[in-house]
Amino acid sequence: MVCIPCIVIPVLLWVYKKFLEPYIYPLISPFVSRVWPRKAIQESSDKNKGKIDCKGADINGSPTRGPTEISDKKKD
Template sequence: MVCIPCIVIPVLLWIFKKFLEPYIYPVFNRLWPKKPIQQSGDKNAGNCKGAGTNGLPTKGPTEVSDKKKD
């Protein structure tokens, strides 16, 4: 048997997302507007080689400079 919160919570979340959020979100958006993120001058600071801005590997070719060349 499934517990009551396992049924009620997803239904309440769906109702909130579907019907209430479109009316509530614009109010909060006006109260707390997003501030632009200041970026430093060095764009590669903190990023690994071959990683995109989100830290995941990029699809393009990457250089491997750690291997010995004969």
């Protein structure tokens, strides 16, 4: 059994994003841009900071042994 908020909250968020946000966001965007400056967003989007190379790792992130190449050919 699913609780009522687990049903109602996603439905309300979907209604907001689909129908209300296109009308409300243009009205509140000038105020949001004053409160939340663009400089803070640019500082946090440093491309080299926190970048992790995932080559050679399996789905769980642990390193794999052997070749990592995936073949689509059928084996007879």
